[in-house]
Amino acid sequence: MNTHRLPDSAHDSPDSPGPGGARRTWDGVVGLDERFARLLTRTGSQVPPAWRYLLAVALALGAAGARWALVPRLGGIAPYSLPFLAVLIVTVWLGLRPGLLSLLAGVLAVEALVIGGPGIALDADTAWRVGVALTAGFFCCYLLHAFRRAGAIHALDANEVLAKRELQLRALIENVSSGVALVDAGGRFSLYNQRFLSMFGLAPDAGIANVNDTDWSAWHVFSPDRELLHVDDHPVRRAARTRQPVRNQLVGVRLPSGGSLTWMLISATPLFAADDSVEQLICTYHDVTELRHAEDALRQSEEEIRRSEEALRRSEDMLSFALTTARTGAWDLDLSTHAARRSPQHDQIFGYEEPLPEWTYEMFLDHVVAEDREAVDRAFREALDTRGNWSFECRIRRRDGDIRWIWAVGCHRAGDRAEPGRMAGIVQDITERKHAEEALRAANLRLAEEDRRKNEFLAVLSHELRNPLMPIRNGLYVLERAEPGSDQAVRALTVIDRQAGQLARLVDDLLDVTRISRNKIELQRRALDFNEVVRHTVEDHRSLFEVRGVGLETNFAAGRLSIDGDEARLTQAVGNLLHNASKFTPPGGEVRVSTTRVKSGRARLSVVDTGAGIAPEVLRGLFQPFMQADMTLDRSRGGLGLGLALVKGLVEMHGGEVYAHSHGRGRGSEFLLELPLHSGAAASADPPVPPAAPCRRRVLVIEDNADAADSLRALLEFLRHTVEVAYSGQEGLDRARAFKPDVVLCDIGLPGMDGFEVASAFRADPSLASVALIALSGYALPDDLERAANAGFSRHMAKPASPDAIQRLLEELTRKG
Numbered sequence: 001m002n003t004h005r006l007p008d009s010a011h012d013s014p015d016s017p018g019p020g021g022a023r024r025t026w027d028g029v030v031g032l033d034e035r036f037a038r039l040l041t042r043t044g045s046q047v048p049p050a051w052r053y054l055l056a057v058a059l060a061l062g063a064a065g066a067r068w069a070l071v072p073r074l075g076g077i078a079p080y081s082l083p084f085l086a087v088l089i090v091t092v093w094l095g096l097r098p099g100l101l102s103l104l105a106g107v108l109a110v111e112a113l114v115i116g117g118p119g120i121a122l123d124a125d126t127a128w129r130v131g132v133a134l135t136a137g138f139f140c141c142y143l144l145h146a147f148r149r150a151g152a153i154h155a156l157d158a159n160e161v162l163a164k165r166e167l168q169l170r171a172l173i174e175n176v177s178s179g180v181a182l183v184d185a186g187g188r189f190s191l192y193n194q195r196f197l198s199m200f201g202l203a204p205d206a207g208i209a210n211v212n213d214t215d216w217s218a219w220h221v222f223s224p225d226r227e228l229l230h231v232d233d234h235p236v237r238r239a240a241r242t243r244q245p246v247r248n249q250l251v252g253v254r255l256p257s258g259g260s261l262t263w264m265l266i267s268a269t270p271l272f273a274a275d276d277s278v279e280q281l282i283c284t285y286h287d288v289t290e291l292r293h294a295e296d297a298l299r300q301s302e303e304e305i306r307r308s309e310e311a312l313r314r315s316e317d318m319l320s321f322a323l324t325t326a327r328t329g330a331w332d333l334d335l336s337t338h339a340a341r342r343s344p345q346h347d348q349i350f351g352y353e354e355p356l357p358e359w360t361y362e363m364f365l366d367h368v369v370a371e372d373r374e375a376v377d378r379a380f381r382e383a384l385d386t387r388g389n390w391s392f393e394c395r396i397r398r399r400d401g402d403i404r405w406i407w408a409v410g411c412h413r414a415g416d417r418a419e420p421g422r423m424a425g426i427v428q429d430i431t432e433r434k435h436a437e438e439a440l441r442a443a444n445l446r447l448a449e450e451d452r453r454k455n456e457f458l459a460v461l462s463h464e465l466r467n468p469l470m471p472i473r474n475g476l477y478v479l480e481r482a483e484p485g486s487d488q489a490v491r492a493l494t495v496i497d498r499q500a501g502q503l504a505r506l507v508d509d510l511l512d513v514t515r516i517s518r519n520k521i522e523l524q525r526r527a528l529d530f531n532e533v534v535r536h537t538v539e540d541h542r543s544l545f546e547v548r549g550v551g552l553e554t555n556f557a558a559g560r561l562s563i564d565g566d567e568a569r570l571t572q573a574v575g576n577l578l579h580n581a582s583k584f585t586p587p588g589g590e591v592r593v594s595t596t597r598v599k600s601g602r603a604r605l606s607v608v609d610t611g612a613g614i615a616p617e618v619l620r621g622l623f624q625p626f627m628q629a630d631m632t633l634d635r636s637r638g639g640l641g642l643g644l645a646l647v648k649g650l651v652e653m654h655g656g657e658v659y660a661h662s663h664g665r666g667r668g669s670e671f672l673l674e675l676p677l678h679s680g681a682a683a684s685a686d687p688p689v690p691p692a693a694p695c696r697r698r699v700l701v702i703e704d705n706a707d708a709a710d711s712l713r714a715l716l717e718f719l720r721h722t723v724e725v726a727y728s729g730q731e732g733l734d735r736a737r738a739f740k741p742d743v744v745l746c747d748i749g750l751p752g753m754d755g756f757e758v759a760s761a762f763r764a765d766p767s768l769a770s771v772a773l774i775a776l777s778g779y780a781l782p783d784d785l786e787r788a789a790n791a792g793f794s795r796h797m798a799k800p801a802s803p804d805a806i807q808r809l810l811e812e813l814t815r816k817g
Contacts, residue, residue, distance in 0.1 A: 056098035057105045059086040064109030079114045080133055096145035103137040179285035185240050185278045201255040218256035236283050239268035263292040332424040349429050351398030369395045387412045405434040468499035523566040530561035530603045534595055537574040549587030555594040561603040564678035565654050573650045576643040577607045577671050585611035605673040614662035614669050622660050623648040700741035701725045702732035704750050715803055729753030736768055748777035759792040772813045
């Protein structure tokens with residue numbers, strides 16, 4: 001019996017104070033104390049490279065052999081336990097690559113000796129099991145290697161590790177195509193993904209804590225024979241009741257909304273606590289409705305063919321044969337004269353509504369397309385020579401010229417006294433099936449292309465996020481050692497600021513693409529002069545062209561080009577085009593920017609460069625997200641491929657269009673941006689707001705990340721504010737009642753009481769209800785902002801927030817206060 005038991009550390013509450021539970025959890029994951037880890041790390045660096053890989057394989061095979069020796073005692077329980085322990089030791093001792101080699105060797109050895117033994121079974125279960133083991137092992141190896149390289153494996157905060165693991169697990173679960181849920185024996189849900197909600201017809205934002213929260217009796221569950229199952233026979237209930245895993249039980253589920261059954265393969269594996277009670281069940285739900293329908297259709301088609309063939313052998317009554325065959329014509333060919341009798345359906349397949357007076361084998365060949373004719377005739381001759389059956393698929397040209405696919409089968413019947421005899425059979429129009437097969441192949445190609453683009457994007461994103469980290473770390477190294485205020489320190493600060501800004505821009509671009517795709521961007525429209533928008537944007541980017549040695553020419557249309565638009569978003573779109581031109585134009589090249597008024601009543605911006613040009617195959621998908629012309633390994637030009645997609649989205653939101661032209665690689669390119677002209681009068685400029693006097697506020701920071709909290713305290717104290725810090729939601733409430741802050745900067749993702757609950761508690765306390773609450777969080781999608789406002793936050797700032805932005809917001813709240 002395959003059982004799964006939770007380690008003792010799994011019962012420690014992640015919200016309990018003190019490091020005890022978290023420390024035991026980390027020790028349970030790593031299996032090494034600090035002194036052993038230091039010893040492994042120190043001695044592993046002294047092992048020659050070649051010996052590292054030999055030792056890695058030897059340890060993995062030795063662990064697998066030990067586990068095989070324990071099969072009589074342990075059976076199939078935790079087959080990967082000893083090899084995974086060896087993998088973790090190899091990763092800490094010898095490094096990531098030997099650890100991954102040890103992982104591969106250990107998994108294959110366990111499959112060959114313990115699970116499949118002897119040998120590895122080449123089936124779907126084995127592939128799934130090996131894939132999960134390799135994926136889990138890879139994540140563990142990568143995390144251990146990162147801790148080893150950073151030198152922080154002995155001081156790592158276990159709560160932070162658990163939080164990261166939870167985020168990684170949740171991301172993994174959310175990206176699988178199956179429904180996943182974790183439920184305890186009492187029916188309480190502790191984890192589920194969006195696919196689970198969609199499969200059971202629940203809203204995407206449904207917050208299900210317990211099966212009793214919803215009337216689950218409205219979901220009817222049926223057996224493969226379509227018989228209603230008793231509740232105790234439901235897969236999850238049966239696994240909890242019998243304490244045995246349930247593997248891929250096929251059931252049909254009828255949603256409360258009605259309709260046909262949704263067929264699912266449901267698996268449920270119980271997890272046992274220390275007292276041997278069922279603590280939780282891991283449940284997976286695979287939607288196999290289409291496969292079930294396909295199997296039913298295939299079964300029905302095979303049954304029809306079988307009945308047809310039996311009827312053909314039993315009777316020469318063509319009318320009866322044709323009536324039992326859907327979209328099928330019957331024929332009976334005299335092999336001596338090649339003349340055939342047919343059913344009416346036969347001639348209709350070939351495009352004749354009225355039956356022809358005669359039909360011969362030669363007439364049939366005339367309807368077969370030339371490319372298939374030789375193969376069909378050769379198969380017919382072979383059937384005659386062997387007195388066997390004749391079966392084939394081919395294309396025919398109907399009387400009206402339409403090309404159709406047919407499937408034909410014929411059965412040879414010998415005549416008396418060695419006469420050639422007859423051949424009788426059917427012909428069936430299978431055009432729709434062929435089209436479906438072609439559509440399926442095309443869909444598979446599209447999926448493969450989407451998967452390729454996804455993998456390319458992930459690789460680019462990893463590259464672009466890692467690139468700024470090296471100069472930031474180098475800059476920090478210099479700052480630690482340079483004299484304050486020295487040229488070295490100033491240059492290091494400049495590099496850190498520039499690279500941090502690059503990281504922020506990458507995140508902002510990703511968020512903007514998401515907002516545009518969800519139609520969540522609200523344009524702040526007003527009357528603008530498009531000439532001025534372009535002129536100011538060009539001046540803002542002129543230094544970029546000068547640094548790169550690229551010439552920049554401008555030519556603006558005479559008069560005013562009045563448009564109705566959002567100045568900030570249009571500046572962003574024009575800036576992206578200019579940045580794109582500077583990036584792909586080599587030193588010494590030229591970029592020409594011009595505006596014109598076109599006859600269609602539009603203002604046009606043209607950005608022409610003499611740079612790298614665009615290949616035709618790239619040009620077709622240039623404005624799609626994550627599309628880049630430069631996909632080489634060096635990634636010399638950088639970026640995520642979002643700039644032009646943002647341009648397209650923002651311009652289309654203004655009712656405009658954007659185009660690209662190029663004569664090929666090395667021949668430059670031209671981008672045209674067109675916006676509808678607006679006849680309204682220009683809006684008067686808002687009077688300048690006088691700068692507010694410096695303010696000093698009492699600020700409470702609630703942030704569970706100690707580094708983030710302490711650095712924010714230092715920043716605010718530098719700005720002459722009085723600051724207190726709390727590292728949890730409850731501590732923040734207690735400090736607020738004593739400290740009486742004017743403003744609270746609160747993180748959302750707090751342990752225990754999260755930021756939304758903190759805001760609700762502030763608003764419910766009369767002594768704290770008037771405090772200005774600012775959400776400071778990495779959750780910055782439109783839905784996150786709306787949820788923060790509903791919880792009671794006055795404002796929301798996305799991490800990382802610049803010091804100037806924080807100061808401006810405090811001053812704004814001061815003016816309003």
